[in-house]
Amino acid sequence: MQIIQKLNITLLLCSIFSLANAETDILRLAITTTTENSGLMSVLNPVFESENNIKINIITVGSGQALRLGKQGDVDVLLTHAPEDEKLFVKSGYGLKRYPVMHNEFILVGPAGNPAGIKDSRSIFEAFNDIYIAESVFISRADDSGTHKKELSIWKENGQTPKDDWYVRAGMGMGSVLMLANEQDAYTLTDRGTYLAFKDKTDLEIYSQDVSALHNPYHVIAVNPERHPHINSELAEKYINYITGDKAQNLIQDYELFGEKLFYPETGLENNALEESTIHVSRNFFWDATISSFNLIINFDKSLFYVVWTSLKVSLIAVLIATLVSIPLGVFVALNNFTGKTFLLTCLNTLMALPTVVVGLLLYGILNRQGLLGNMSLLYTSTAIVIGQCVLIIPVIWNLSIAAVNGADPRLAMTCTSLGANYFQRSIIYMSEVRFALIAAIVTGFGRAIGEVGIAMMLGGNIHGYTRTMTTAIALETSKGDFEFALALGFMLLFVAFIVNSLLQQFQLKIR
Amino acid sequence: MTSLYQLKNITFNYGTDFNLVDVCVDIEKSNIIAIVGPNGSGKTSLLNILSFLNFPHAGTLFYNEKELTSNNFDQFRKTVGYVQQSPYLLRGTVFKNIELGLKLKKIDKGIRVKKVSEVMQLLGINKLSNRNARTLSGGEAQKVAIGQVLVLDPDVLILDEPFTHLDKDSIDELEQIVLKLKEDLDKTIILTTHNQYQAQWLADDVYSVINGKVFEYQMINLFSGGIDFKKNAFNTGKQLIIIPEDINHAEHIAIDPKQIVISRDKLDSSMQNSFQGKITGMAEDNGRVKVSIASDEEFQAIVTHKALEELSLSIGAEVWISFKSSSILIF
Numbered sequence: 001m002q003i004i005q006k007l008n009i010t011l012l013l014c015s016i017f018s019l020a021n022a023e024t025d026i027l028r029l030a031i032t033t034t035t036e037n038s039g040l041m042s043v044l045n046p047v048f049e050s051e052n053n054i055k056i057n058i059i060t061v062g063s064g065q066a067l068r069l070g071k072q073g074d075v076d077v078l079l080t081h082a083p084e085d086e087k088l089f090v091k092s093g094y095g096l097k098r099y100p101v102m103h104n105e106f107i108l109v110g111p112a113g114n115p116a117g118i119k120d121s122r123s124i125f126e127a128f129n130d131i132y133i134a135e136s137v138f139i140s141r142a143d144d145s146g147t148h149k150k151e152l153s154i155w156k157e158n159g160q161t162p163k164d165d166w167y168v169r170a171g172m173g174m175g176s177v178l179m180l181a182n183e184q185d186a187y188t189l190t191d192r193g194t195y196l197a198f199k200d201k202t203d204l205e206i207y208s209q210d211v212s213a214l215h216n217p218y219h220v221i222a223v224n225p226e227r228h229p230h231i232n233s234e235l236a237e238k239y240i241n242y243i244t245g246d247k248a249q250n251l252i253q254d255y256e257l258f259g260e261k262l263f264y265p266e267t268g269l270e271n272n273a274l275e276e277s278t279i280h281v282s283r284n285f286f287w288d289a290t291i292s293s294f295n296l297i298i299n300f301d302k303s304l305f306y307v308v309w310t311s312l313k314v315s316l317i318a319v320l321i322a323t324l325v326s327i328p329l330g331v332f333v334a335l336n337n338f339t340g341k342t343f344l345l346t347c348l349n350t351l352m353a354l355p356t357v358v359v360g361l362l363l364y365g366i367l368n369r370q371g372l373l374g375n376m377s378l379l380y381t382s383t384a385i386v387i388g389q390c391v392l393i394i395p396v397i398w399n400l401s402i403a404a405v406n407g408a409d410p411r412l413a414m415t416c417t418s419l420g421a422n423y424f425q426r427s428i429i430y431m432s433e434v435r436f437a438l439i440a441a442i443v444t445g446f447g448r449a450i451g452e453v454g455i456a457m458m459l460g461g462n463i464h465g466y467t468r469t470m471t472t473a474i475a476l477e478t479s480k481g482d483f484e485f486a487l488a489l490g491f492m493l494l495f496v497a498f499i500v501n502s503l504l505q506q507f508q509l510k511i512r
Numbered sequence: 513m514t515s516l517y518q519l520k521n522i523t524f525n526y527g528t529d530f531n532l533v534d535v536c537v538d539i540e541k542s543n544i545i546a547i548v549g550p551n552g553s554g555k556t557s558l559l560n561i562l563s564f565l566n567f568p569h570a571g572t573l574f575y576n577e578k579e580l581t582s583n584n585f586d587q588f589r590k591t592v593g594y595v596q597q598s599p600y601l602l603r604g605t606v607f608k609n610i611e612l613g614l615k616l617k618k619i620d621k622g623i624r625v626k627k628v629s630e631v632m633q634l635l636g637i638n639k640l641s642n643r644n645a646r647t648l649s650g651g652e653a654q655k656v657a658i659g660q661v662l663v664l665d666p667d668v669l670i671l672d673e674p675f676t677h678l679d680k681d682s683i684d685e686l687e688q689i690v691l692k693l694k695e696d697l698d699k700t701i702i703l704t705t706h707n708q709y710q711a712q713w714l715a716d717d718v719y720s721v722i723n724g725k726v727f728e729y730q731m732i733n734l735f736s737g738g739i740d741f742k743k744n745a746f747n748t749g750k751q752l753i754i755i756p757e758d759i760n761h762a763e764h765i766a767i768d769p770k771q772i773v774i775s776r777d778k779l780d781s782s783m784q785n786s787f788q789g790k791i792t793g794m795a796e797d798n799g800r801v802k803v804s805i806a807s808d809e810e811f812q813a814i815v816t817h818k819a820l821e822e823l824s825l826s827i828g829a830e831v832w833i834s835f836k837s838s839s840i841l842i843f
Contacts, residue, residue: 409600411596411598411599411600412600412602414565414594414596414600415596415599415600415602415660417565417594418563418593418594418595418596418660418661419612419613419616419660419661419664420589420590420613420616420617420664421616422616425616429602429612432602432603433602433603
């Protein structure tokens with residue numbers, strides 16, 4: 001009997017593994033946000049998938065991060081638009097060969113009012129100069145993407161360093177940056193594809209389309225299987241043959257959005273394959289990053305501590321407001337009986353689990369230009385984050401303070417009555433008696449506020465030196481591949497949590 | 513003496529337990545009143561009515577000869593200091609705890625300090641002034657809780673089970689305090705206790721609460737046991753006492769000492785219970801005489817001086833005691 005059971009389990013496990021094996025033909029493809037936003041991939045990839053009966057997993061990042069993923073062997077094929085870095089990538093032996101796929105061009109877009117007064121038929125360099133002189137708001141991707149690299153090369157060519165008071169470092173994908181530029185009446189550099197894809201969502205206009213200087217070529221590169229043996233090189237090669245072949249090239253040629261062509265196919269194959277010239281010495285990645293991150297902290301890295309300060313400021317204000325609202329409400333609900341109390345408690349319990357991105361989404365709908373409070377221009381400000389975090393933590397502090405007051409000794413009610421306390425005095429006595437639990441409620445709220453990323457990202461916009469918080473910076477720096485900075489922020493976040501809890505501990509000992 | 517409380521047919525229902533049914537009681541001013549009775553009998557409900565924490569569901573209540581209405585309910589409550597069972601003290605020092613009530617009334621700091629000091633002096637707890645209230649012993653905490661309400665100068669002080677969980681010395685101290693409050697401050701003190709003997713010697717009047725009914729005497733002839741259905745009697749373990757026929761459950765019985773008749777010879781009467789015994793003690797009791805008779809159980813009867821003289825009773829005398837089964841309280 002036992003043997004049969006064991007046999008059954010073995011058979012079951014075998015069948016699970018064979019199922020899993022059947023699913024292994026997956027191609028991991030890193031593409032840039034500009035390609036993703038254009039919608040082209042949803043036309044190209046399904047054809048390849050159905051022809052070969054495989055599945056393509058797309059990872060959408062900036063070009064810089066795509067190349068980094070390739071270096072680490074986390075993807076099989078890259079489709080990027082950062083020619084200089086791509087060359088280095090192949091030369092260093094991380095990629096096999098580089099093939100041109102298609103091109104379009106970058107364009108300079110800006111608000112309809114044209115605050116920098118850019119005249120028609122200006123070159124991109126002149127247009128950037130106009131912005132520099134007028135000090136008009138300019139949004140930079142600031143995420144190590146192909147677009148970002150292009151933009152930096154133009155400033156470099158002009159010999160100009162933009163000033164922080166009008167130059168906004170967003171750290172977001174192309175689509176989000178266009179939305180941000182639209183909200184802030186700002187200029188930005190974008191690829192034509194994403195601009196067209198977002199045309200009906202923004203009022204931005206084209207100010208410069210310098211075809212030669214703003215040429216934007218896309219290349220496909222297979223990751224070198226000699227460096228990473230687990231790479232699905234067979235499928236990668238198949239994909240490269242497909243995307244550079246006639247069928248895909250025709251699809252690219254015919255792809256249109258709002259009646260406009262987005263990409264131009266390349267004809268003929270360019271053979272850029274180079275032998276491996278340098279061997280990268282592998283290092284203990286995590287350990288080195290940890291050391292570097294400590295150096296950043298010990299040396300009081302200015303940008304690091306500015307981000308920490310922004311986070312603390314925003315979350316402390318949010319906690320202060322939420323506390324002033326929630327604690328009196330909590331005491332009221334706990335000390336009174338009224339119809340609908342059970343319903344209210346159920347609602348509060350539900351709201352305690354409110355996902356931060358849902359809060360972000362709802363407030364985005366209210367605060368953006370077309371929203372209910374659009375004319376207050378609150379979106380992408382720290383005020384917006386404060387509002388979002390308040391919405392997030394008011395139910396938390398409210399609910400926990402109800403629990404705190406309910407947790408008071410039942411004899412306290414009688415004590416208050418026999419001493420002749422009125423409602424207000426009774427509330428004060430209760431708050432004083434359960435103050436430790438109330439402070440714990442506030443600290444829980446603070447922890448939730450400072451640790452959340454969805455609201456700060458969606459409502460703050462992760463703007464460098466303005467609304468970038470610890471969590472959004474960690475998300476951005478990781479996607480940019482700046483692991484050291486992200487790790488340093490992670491440590492700072494832990495440190496803040498540690499300090500807050502130590503203070504609480506001290507307080508607890510003191511009031512005993 | 514004038515009546516402080518007059519309760520007429522007071523009824524109070526709270527769920528299924530702790531009810532008061534048709535209570536009629538007069539409580540006199542400047543006395544110590546003890547209320548005794550088993551748990552769940554309605555003692556706390558009675559205290560809540562007397563301290564104006566609960567409004568009676570039926571009946572009329574006169575307090576200082578004024579009828580209780582919903583208008584003067586809050587006003588009446590302010591003249592009563594209620595100390596709950598195992599009282600709850602707030603965080604902070606003893607001084608702060610006692611001061612709190614005055615603070616809530618927005619009394620000036622100077623007056624507060626003076627009043628709190630006086631109260632602590634009276635209760636003998638001046639040394640505890642700066643102690644953290646959470647570190648006090650049970651007896652100390654009870655005194656501080658009394659101080660908390662005493663500082664508000666109430667006319668009546670109501671103490672719910674003040675002696676429970678206290679050691680012998682603390683009980684003695686607290687009894688002295690209760691007597692002092694009556695003598696020196698002219699307060700009326702109403703307290704509940706489990707200790708029959710304590711109630712007897714400490715209080716001027718003792719009330720018993722049984723099954724939501726209040727009796728103006730102490731449960732003296734109180735016996736525990738069970739029903740012997742064959743003999744239609746209550747078996748105390750030592751003695752069989754005949755009870756009415758329709759009773760099917762009893763754990764305790766009590767016999768009103770005024771209903772017990774003492775005679776030299778066995779009476780030929782309709783009284784179902786008749787036992788022979790010996791007189792073991794006699795004591796003056798509010799103008800009458802309380803006689804203790806040892807049969808198989810010990811009984812106490814209250815008789816007039818005249819009856820005592822007529823029977824020429826003395827300690828050690830052989831007597832008969834008789835009482836009706838209908839005069840037995842069964843619960």
